[in-house]
Structures are given as structure tokens and as C-alpha cells.
């Protein structure tokens with residue numbers, strides 16, 4: 001059976017990872033954890049893109065050899081991912097041996113198909129975006145995407161005939177409504193495809209740090225043609241077993257790179273006779289306190305550092321990023337709103353529910369989950385909510401999935417206030433309430449696990465559960481010894 005395969009883009013190593021980078025990795029981590037929890041075999045791929053002129057330049061600037069520089073930087077990415085509990089299965093680097101091999105094999109296939117030819121490229125080149133622009137496309141003589149200076153380049157280059165696949169790509173997008181998501185991005189691509197496509201220059205002679213073109217080694221393969229293939233390398237292409245993973249279920253990325261993923265990438269795959277991925281999902285951008293995030297403004301947010309500063313677990317950030325804006329839209333990162341959500345939603349609702357439940361069981365049932373009958377109304381509500389939750393998770397609608405879970409959390413808190421278990425005498429009804437609460441926080445623990453894995457594990461520990469999760473409502477058996485533990489979410493004082 002084919003495994004579930006999710007990818008992030010591979011990241012340029014010319015700077016430190018921040019929320020912009022980690023956001024995609026976290027989104028991939030959430031769906032990977034969700035699928036694993038629900039019994040799927042999952043492969044989650046992320047990594048770093050190291051062959052590039054701007055990487056070579058960044059290395060020069062910091063005064064170390066390019067090879068050493070990319071080692072250092074990719075390590076920093078790994079550490080940043082670890083600090084946020086990103087549970088990737090492979091961290092690929094474009095300098096990995098198997099990747100270089102796969103790229104060469106893939107190049108050969110496309111070349112033999114007659115889709116690569118030699119010519120000259122002349123145009124305005126932006127090093128930062130790795131993109132050539134026509135005179136008309138420039139904005140005030142600068143790169144229209146990043147605003148940096150461009151330089152005039154004329155060089156011998158190999159082209160990939162992506163124009164040949166234009167019609168087929170349009171047809172594929174139209175026939176497969178889930179191919180590009182969200183819909184706005186799909187429309188953007190379709191509208192771009194109304195113009196005739198230019199062929200893509202795929203080699204350079206201006207820098208050395210890249211994969212040499214077979215038979216013409218003064219050329220090295222240019223960024224995109226090399227980088228995109230990483231998704232196939234990790235799947236084991238062209239080995240026979242690559243279809244265990246390929247086609248990818250979700251390829252996640254920021255919206256700035258969808259043209260390459262929705263046009264160039266499919267064209268390359270069509271040329272090589274490889275199936276196209278199921279869904280390319282582009283998310284929006286974060287501003288910080290209403291401003292564009294940039295090094296020069298000094299407002300770049302590093303998630304783990306931010307959590308340390310506020311003395312809260314990293315789960316708070318994992319929660320906030322997907323609760324603050326729908327995955328796919330643009331949003332604003334605001335410290336005040338972060339604090340508000342931590343205090344009002346995580347501490348007051350979720351944290352409070354867990355600690356109240358545990359304290360009640362501790363006090364009124366001798367630290368043991370009593371035998372009881374679960375509340376029917378709440379049980380039915382849960383079943384209904386679970387259905388919505390699964391449908392939302394499978395669409396990567398994290399925003400509404402969290403909404404659904406927190407509505408339930410709110411309901412259970414209300415259930416406690418309504419029942420006032422501290423007023424109930426020993427016996428039947430009291431035991432039913434305590435039993436119900438144990439089931440509810442167990443259920444919540446399972447549902448929040450993809451977003452907040454450490455919190456989920458802490459709830460399980462307090463519930464006296466061993467390793468392994470079960471999302472059934474009546475999973476917690478009677479006589480299980482609960483264990484009072486630490487406060488899940490400390491409040492942040494302003």
C-alpha cells in the first residue's frame with residue numbers, strides 16, 4: 001500500500017530559520033502526526049537547498065568555504081526544527097549523494113525525451129530570487145519581487161521546454177480540483193497560464209557550486225531544476241519502489257514559490273513520465289505587528305526563542321500559528337494576541353479543564369478513575385465533533401479543526417460547572433461525572449496531539465496512560481491511577 005507522503009520546500013541556507021520557514025514545517029508536522037496517530041504509514045520530508053549562487057555569496061561573506069558553510073547552516077535548520085518538535089522522517093540536502101545521482105538520472109530522461117536544448121539567455125537577473133526578468137517586468141529598474149538590484153546577463157545556457165506542456169498542465173489543473181489549493185492560488189496559476197509560457201533556463205556558467213551538466217561540465221544545473229527533484233530523490237526515484245511514496249499527497253509551501261511548483265515541476269514530471277503530486281498547497285505570509293518581517297527592521301520572530309522569553313512551552317506557539325489565521329491566508333503575528341490566546345484559551349480553557357478534572361478525581365475518588373457511565377449528551381456531542389474534526393484535518397483546515405476541539409473543551413468546562421461535582425454526595429452520579437471527565441480529557445489529548453504533542457503527552461501521563469494513543473471516547477478504564485502533574489500552560493503576565 002502506498003504510504004502517506006508530505007513535503008515542505010527545501011530551504012535556502014543563506015539565513016537563519018524563523019517563523020516564515022518553520023510555519024511550513026509545522027504545518028507538515030501536524031498532518032504527519034495526525035496521519036500516524038490514525039494508523040497510516042507516513043513519510044515527512046524536509047531539508048535544505050544548498051546549490052545556489054546566493055549560498056555561495058553568503059558563504060563568501062561569512063569567510064568560510066561553501067561546503068563548510070552549508071554544513072553549518074543545515075545543522076542550524078535541524079536544530080530549529082528540533083526545538084519546535086518537527087518530526088520529519090528525512091532531512092534531505094541537495095548536496096546528498098543520492099540526490100545528485102537522482103538529478104542526473106532525471107536530467108537524462110528529460111534530455112532523451114528531447115526536452116532540453118542549448119541556447120543563449122539574455123536578461124535582467126535577480127540573484128536573490130534566482131530569476132530572469134524582461135525589461136518590461138522590472139519595477140523602477142529593480143526586481144519586481146524583492147526590490148533588489150538586478151544585473152544584465154547574457155550567457156550560454158540549456159533550456160527546458162516547459163512550454164511544450166502548457167496545455168497539458170492547464171488540463172490537469174482543470175480536471176483535478178484538489179491539485180492546487182487554496183482556490184485563490186489555483187486561479188492565480190490558471191490566469192498566469194493564459195500567457196504563452198517561456199522555456200526555462202536550467203543551467204548556469206556563472207557559479208560553480210552545483211551539479212555539473214553531463215557532457216558539458218562548464219555548466220551547472222540551476223537551482224529549480226536541481227531543487228524540485230529532491231521530492232523524488234527521497235521517494236527513492238528511479239528505483240522500482242518509489243511509487244510506495246510517490247505521488248506525494250501534500251506538497252506544502254509559501255505562496256511565493258507556487259509558480260515553480262505548479263508549472264515547472266509538473267512540466268518536468270510530465271516530461272520524465274512521472275505522475276503529478278496530489279495536492280500542492282500554498283499558505284500565506286506572516287506580517288509581524290502589521291509590518292513585513294525583515295532582518296533590517298529587526299522584527300524577525302524565532303519561535304522557540306519567543307516561547308523561552310515568555311516562559312511558555314513551544315506548544316503554545318504551535319497552537320497560536322494555526323489558530324491565529326486560517327492555513328492558506330495571510331495573517332499577522334502579534335505579541336499581544338499571542339498572550340491573549342495563551343491566557344484565555346490555553347490556560348483558562350484547556351489547562352483549566354485538565355487540572356480541574358484531575359484534581360476532582362484525585363479528591364473525590366482516591367486518585368482513581370471510578371466506574372461510571374459516560375454522559376450520553378456529551379458523548380454524542382463528541383461523536384459529532386469528531387466527524388467534523390477529521391474532515392477538517394484531512395483538508396488541512398487546521399483553523400477550524402482547532403475551533404472544533406476548543407468548542408468541545410468549552411462544553412466540558414461548562415459540564416463541570418453545571419454538574420458541580422463537589423456538591424454531589426458519594427456514589428452513582430458523582431462517579432458518572434468523574435468517569436465522563438476522564439474520557440473527555442483523554443479524547444481532547446488525542447485531538448490536540450498533532451498540534452501540541454508535548455501537552456498531549458503530559459495529559460496522558462496525568463491520566464495514568466502508558467505510551468500509545470487511542471482516540472476512543474471510552475478508552476480510560478476504571479481504577480486507572482491518575483497522577484497530579486504540572487500546570488500545562490502558565491499564564492503570561494503582561
Ligand SMILES: [Zn+2]
Nearest residue numbers: 126129143146
Ligand atoms: Zn528578486
